[in-house]
Amino acid sequence: xxxxxxxxxxxxxxxxxxxxxxxxxxxxxxxxxxxxxxxxxxxxxxxxxxxxxxxxxxxxxxxxxxxxxxxxxxxxxxxxxxxxxxxxxxxxxxxxxxxxxxxxxxxxxxxxxxxxxxxxxxxxxxxxxxxxxxxxxxxxxxxxxxxxxxxxxxxxxxxxxxxxxxxxxxxxxxxxxxxxxxxxxxxxxxxxxxxxxxxxxxxxxxxxxxxxxxxxxxxxxxxxxxxxxxxxxxxxxxxxxxxxxxxxxxxxxxxxxxxxxxxxxxxxxxxxxxxxxxxxxxxxxxxxxxxxxxxxxxxxxxxxxxxxxxxxx
Numbered sequence: 001x002x003x004x005x006x007x008x009x010x011x012x013x014x015x016x017x018x019x020x021x022x023x024x025x026x027x028x029x030x031x032x033x034x035x036x037x038x039x040x041x042x043x044x045x046x047x048x049x050x051x052x053x054x055x056x057x058x059x060x061x062x063x064x065x066x067x068x069x070x071x072x073x074x075x076x077x078x079x080x081x082x083x084x085x086x087x088x089x090x091x092x093x094x095x096x097x098x099x100x101x102x103x104x105x106x107x108x109x110x111x112x113x114x115x116x117x118x119x120x121x122x123x124x125x126x127x128x129x130x131x132x133x134x135x136x137x138x139x140x141x142x143x144x145x146x147x148x149x150x151x152x153x154x155x156x157x158x159x160x161x162x163x164x165x166x167x168x169x170x171x172x173x174x175x176x177x178x179x180x181x182x183x184x185x186x187x188x189x190x191x192x193x194x195x196x197x198x199x200x201x202x203x204x205x206x207x208x209x210x211x212x213x214x215x216x217x218x219x220x221x222x223x224x225x226x227x228x229x230x231x232x233x234x235x236x237x238x239x240x241x242x243x244x245x246x247x248x249x250x251x252x253x254x255x256x257x258x259x260x261x262x263x264x265x266x267x268x269x270x271x272x273x274x275x276x277x278x279x280x281x282x283x284x285x286x287x288x289x290x291x292x293x294x295x296x297x298x299x300x301x302x303x304x305x306x307x308x309x310x311x312x313x
Contacts, residue, residue, distance in 0.1 A: 009297060013294065014231075021103065028097060051110075054081075056078060068195045069195070073092055075088070140197070152228070167212065171216070185203065208241055249265065271307060
């Protein structure tokens with residue numbers, strides 16, 4: 001397959017002072033060492049003209065981490081000569097093959113635009129696979145808490161959840177209204193895309209299909225965008241969002257959500273990786289078009305099915 005590069009952006013990246021993200025896929029070159037990754041980064045920058053090579057300085061290795069069993073994510077900073085800015089670079093290596101390289105470009109960095117041509121993601125239609133342990137996951141005693149855009153403040157008296165877009169009727173809920181709705185409980189494991197899982201969490205809340213109203217969904221709705229108080233945005237296919245087990249969670253293990261766990265409400269979809277389970281949810285939008293969310297902009301999969309190990313695009 002021929003390498004292709006495309007540009008994307010999501011407004012939630014603005015909090016990180018990012019103005020564009022360029023991802024190059026189908027690289028398919030052997031990984032030897034960190035120096036070989038530096039050379040491949042320079043090669044792509046030169047070949048595609050993403051950044052003027054005359055202003056590119058040192059490419060500094062920052063760190064790496066495993067993502068499941070088969071992937072390792074390497075992080076670099078490509079510093080610019082005579083400037084304080086740098087370009088963040090994320091390299092995904094799968095089984096010692098360079099899989100993709102993503103350039104995260106700050107607001108003050110000059111760069112060359114790359115095609116933003118819209119492509120509807122092609123999702124495999126395999127049935128959900130079930131088993132005791134998903135491929136690449138390991139169980140740990142408790143949650144690791146992520147707050148990639150910081151900890152938002154919650155004024156519960158003013159907070160509301162809005163559901164709009166491709167629905168027959170726009171809906172708004174206060175926190176007390178959600179507490180007084182019919183709740184369901186589900187015992188299910190939580191799976192993070194980085195490779196850790198937590199067993200047998202008791203999730204309590206409202207089925208998303210009941211929250212939205214199945215008869216309220218217009219037939220051309222294909223995707224759901226979930227927005228959070230911290231400005232985080234995630235995209236979910238409509239079929240996964242309306243799955244029987246998909247929930248708007250208000251309680252975990254019998255207790256009201258803590259602020260760190262997403263109070264007042266968060267999404268949980270058992271067969272999707274945890275980044276799809278947005279915390280501090282405030283707005284849900286149904287639409288017919290795909291646009292990357294925060295992590296999808298950085299190269300993660302449009303759906304993120306745990307049992308199909310859909311970690312990256």
